[in-house]
Amino acid sequence: MIIKLVEVTSDKGGTYLNQKYRLKEIFVNPKHIVALREDNDMRVNMNEGTLPEGINPQMGFTRLYLDRGQHGLDVTVVGNPDTVREKLNLSNKQLLHD
Numbered sequence: 573m574i575i576k577l578v579e580v581t582s583d584k585g586g587t588y589l590n591q592k593y594r595l596k597e598i599f600v601n602p603k604h605i606v607a608l609r610e611d612n613d614m615r616v617n618m619n620e621g622t623l624p625e626g627i628n629p630q631m632g633f634t635r636l637y638l639d640r641g642q643h644g645l646d647v648t649v650v651g652n653p654d655t656v657r658e659k660l661n662l663s664n665k666q667l668l669h670d
Contacts, residue, residue, distance in 0.1 A: 578649060579650075593624065604639050606639050608636060633648055634652060
C-alpha cells in the first residue's frame, strides 16, 4: 500500500541564508519507514516566513526516516507525528518492526 503525503522541500532558487521551501506530493511505502520524529526546524522556518503561504500553523511537521538499504533517506512532511502515523495506518508496534 502506497500513501500520499505532502513533502516540504527546499526551493533550488534560494541560498543558504535566504532558503525558501515549497510543497509537493510524495508517495511513501509505509513498510520502509524506520522512524518518525517531529521536525521543529520547519516550525522555526514557518515563523520566519520561508515556507509557502497557506500552511496552517497548527499542522506541525514530521521527519520520516526511510530505509533504502545501505543509505537512508529522510523527508519532512506536513502534519504532526501522530497525524502522519494515523494516515500511514501504523501502530507503534509496526514502527518497531516487531
